[in-house]
Amino acid sequence: MRKWLAAMLLLGFHGIAAAAISSYQFETAEQEARFNQLSQELRCLVCQNQNLADSNAGLALDLRRQIHEMILAGKTDADIVNFMTERYGDFVLYRPPLRGSTLVLWVGPFLLLLGGAAVLTLIVRRRMAAGEEAPLSDEERQRLETMVRERGEKQ
Amino acid sequence: MKMRYLIPLVIFAALVGLFAVGLGLDPRSVPSPLIDKPAPAFALPQLHSPETTLGRADLMQNKVSLFNVWASWCVACRQEHPFLMQLSRGGEVPIYGLNYKDERADALAWLQRHGNPYRASAFDYEGRVGIDWGVYGVPETFVVDAQGTIRYKHIGPLTPQVWRDTIQPIVHQLQGKTS
Numbered sequence: 001m002r003k004w005l006a007a008m009l010l011l012g013f014h015g016i017a018a019a020a021i022s023s024y025q026f027e028t029a030e031q032e033a034r035f036n037q038l039s040q041e042l043r044c045l046v047c048q049n050q051n052l053a054d055s056n057a058g059l060a061l062d063l064r065r066q067i068h069e070m071i072l073a074g075k076t077d078a079d080i081v082n083f084m085t086e087r088y089g090d091f092v093l094y095r096p097p098l099r100g101s102t103l104v105l106w107v108g109p110f111l112l113l114l115g116g117a118a119v120l121t122l123i124v125r126r127r128m129a130a131g132e133e134a135p136l137s138d139e140e141r142q143r144l145e146t147m148v149r150e151r152g153e154k155q
Numbered sequence: 156m157k158m159r160y161l162i163p164l165v166i167f168a169a170l171v172g173l174f175a176v177g178l179g180l181d182p183r184s185v186p187s188p189l190i191d192k193p194a195p196a197f198a199l200p201q202l203h204s205p206e207t208t209l210g211r212a213d214l215m216q217n218k219v220s221l222f223n224v225w226a227s228w229c230v231a232c233r234q235e236h237p238f239l240m241q242l243s244r245g246g247e248v249p250i251y252g253l254n255y256k257d258e259r260a261d262a263l264a265w266l267q268r269h270g271n272p273y274r275a276s277a278f279d280y281e282g283r284v285g286i287d288w289g290v291y292g293v294p295e296t297f298v299v300d301a302q303g304t305i306r307y308k309h310i311g312p313l314t315p316q317v318w319r320d321t322i323q324p325i326v327h328q329l330q331g332k333t334s
Contacts, residue, residue: 046292059282087189087286087288087289
């Protein structure tokens with residue numbers, strides 16, 4: 001019952017979300033797909049951690065209108081992305097282009113990952129090298145046997 | 156061997172350094188790609204006289220002018236307004252307005268109540284000129300020179316400090332004064 005209710009709720013919300021996006025009319029389904037794709041990849045500058053599709057800020061509405069008009073006017077995706085970056089800079093792109101200033105952004109995580117892997121290998125290697133345990137002396141073996149025997153008697 | 160114990164300390168210090176820099180940055184001020192580029196052309200009806208237009212050419216009649224984006228719904232605009240009034244009374248630099256996504260009646264009433272520091276305001280009802288100028292947070296203030304080039308952009312309310320430290324030197328330089 002509860003699962004069913006949750007599913008119905010989800011369906012309901014899904015309808016609302018879809019309605020917010022597709023309030024624009026397109027000539028083809030392909031145009032609409034491009035619109036959805038673009039508005040998800042462009043950042044809303046007012047509420048900086050949302051994309052244009054998710055945001056209801058006035059500017060996001062205007063920029064969605066702009067994308068819609070440009071798509072209907074036959075502009076390519078590259079044209080539209082250019083239009084946005086000319087005005088708002090690379091910041092509007094959730095996928096910034098690879099260039100000098102964004103190199104750290106693109107390569108940094110992989111460098112950190114490599115560094116982590118290197119440290120890990122180093123530690124594991126060292127442990128393995130130190131892992132050749134020295135054999136027990138006679139005295140130690142006797143102590144071990146007594147301990148095992150005592151434990152066995154208790155149980 | 157002792158160096159080993161210094162490693163976490165060094166990493167910690169590096170993190171502290173990064174955070175210190177990060178805290179000093181303002182995530183809301185996104186660098187504009189329009190700086191030192193020609194200002195986007197526009198022609199909009201003026202707020203006070205809709206039959207007359209205001210455009211880039213009007214700004215270029217001055218050696219340097221301020222182009223201030225404002226709206227009656229914008230709270231921070233009220234905050235900077237007294238300073239804009241003071242600046243306009245001083246007559247040091249002409250100020251033009253871009254009334255952004257506003258109702259004409261609201262905008263006119265707002266200027267009536269708080270004073271009008273602008274030589275003229277362009278009425279950008281749909282916010283399209285705002286998009287061309289890369290406006291994303293009102294108020295914003297652009298410094299435009301006689302060639303129609305954007306020399307500087309300030310995001311957020313204009314304060315006496317920002318004026319004195321950053322904008323005034325640019326204005327003076329463009330006016331050919333040695334400050």
